Amino acid sequence: MIMSSFNVLLLSLILLLPRVGFGxxxxxxxxxxxxxxxxxxxxxxxxxxxxxxxxxxxVDFDQQHVARIGATVTGRIIQTEALLGQEVRKGExxxxxxSNELAEAQSAFLKTSSQTHLRQLSVDRAQRLQDNGVxxxxxxxxxxxxxxxxxxxxxTAADHLRALGMSPKDLKNLSEHQVIxxxxxxxxxxxxxIVERNVTxxxxxxxxxxxxxxxxxxxxxxxxxxxxQQASWAHKGDxxxxxxxxxxxxxxxxxxxxxxxMINPSTRTLTVRIDLPNxxxxxxxxxxANLTIRKQGVQELILPDSAVVRLNNTEHVFKALTNxxxxxxxxxxxxxxxxxxxxxxxxxxxxNVVIEGAFHxxxxxxxxxxD
Numbered sequence: 001m002i003m004s005s006f007n008v009l010l011l012s013l014i015l016l017l018p019r020v021g022f023g024x025x026x027x028x029x030x031x032x033x034x035x036x037x038x039x040x041x042x043x044x045x046x047x048x049x050x051x052x053x054x055x056x057x058x059v060d061f062d063q064q065h066v067a068r069i070g071a072t073v074t075g076r077i078i079q080t081e082a083l084l085g086q087e088v089r090k091g092e093x094x095x096x097x098x099s100n101e102l103a104e105a106q107s108a109f110l111k112t113s114s115q116t117h118l119r120q121l122s123v124d125r126a127q128r129l130q131d132n133g134v135x136x137x138x139x140x141x142x143x144x145x146x147x148x149x150x151x152x153x154x155x156t157a158a159d160h161l162r163a164l165g166m167s168p169k170d171l172k173n174l175s176e177h178q179v180i181x182x183x184x185x186x187x188x189x190x191x192x193x194i195v196e197r198n199v200t201x202x203x204x205x206x207x208x209x210x211x212x213x214x215x216x217x218x219x220x221x222x223x224x225x226x227x228x229q230q231a232s233w234a235h236k237g238d239x240x241x242x243x244x245x246x247x248x249x250x251x252x253x254x255x256x257x258x259x260x261x262m263i264n265p266s267t268r269t270l271t272v273r274i275d276l277p278n279x280x281x282x283x284x285x286x287x288x289a290n291l292t293i294r295k296q297g298v299q300e301l302i303l304p305d306s307a308v309v310r311l312n313n314t315e316h317v318f319k320a321l322t323n324x325x326x327x328x329x330x331x332x333x334x335x336x337x338x339x340x341x342x343x344x345x346x347x348x349x350x351x352n353v354v355i356e357g358a359f360h361x362x363x364x365x366x367x368x369x370x371d
Contacts, residue, residue, distance in 0.1 A: 028327040029318075029365050036324045040356035044347050046301055052337070053233060055272075057224035057242070057291035059283050062275065065216035067190045070209050072165040075099030075184065077203045082212060084197045088188045094212055095186040095199060102164055103182035109157040109171075110178055116150035123147050192216040195285070215285075220278045222252075224291040225269035234259055239294045240274050246287055252276055256293065301343040305336060307355040309362050318361050320352040326361055
């Protein structure tokens, strides 16, 4: 009778302990209800997986709203009012240039204009004489040819002055008043902020010199270089997010509006960019950034990362066979996307897996293996 009671007690204790199986298939473990209630089970289903790619990037000027201002003629700077960081309007004077080259071009224009006027008078007089039979028609034609040559020279001289920066109004004043002005204002071609200034009073400049750079900073570019190996990965219109270390609280997003058609032969990369509004001027050109390109989400079987148990360099999960029995099965998973993994093989829709408590189940399994 005593032995019978002992056997009953021993059997009860055995039933309360986890049972582990190590057959020819996958290991499985059976646990009492008290432990099973502490586990969280999830039924495998489809979810949206969004691919992403993170790239180092930089803030750059919107090159469609940048102007590099120089002089159109050789000369000496005699005055400059514009300062670095100053906001300027289109047409506003930035500096004043004194140019002998401009004066000589105006002198040539006035001489050609005077010659054209005299030849016009000569043609008019020859026309009257020819009408009265005093001179031959050939003489009139010769004078008319000379007048046409002068008109061509005058148009060339006027074009030269326009190329040197004189406006149609300036040309009209020069023709009417016959006064040479060697001063040429250097003006802003766009509205924006002066971000570069490379000029001082007394400096002799050439047409190739960049004196000012003006940029509209209300809009900037985020530019990144995509490695050649991923060149087919990014497309115009892909969603993108921008993170800037200097602006940790800024949440910036947009879409790729440019993907280069050529690989840079020096860096073997492909340039991509997005445009961002910058009304507060918080985004400064040359700031370092990270650009994350995101693909449209696709539906796949997914598994929370918390369910994965890694053993012998292989990923496993505990599949629920019943409320208290679980099987450790190997799985093949795709790259982590946030806190989930796409399922490649090992599980199917409708399977129940442990997503919280798998660590404890694995400890039980390993301890019984050791025994």
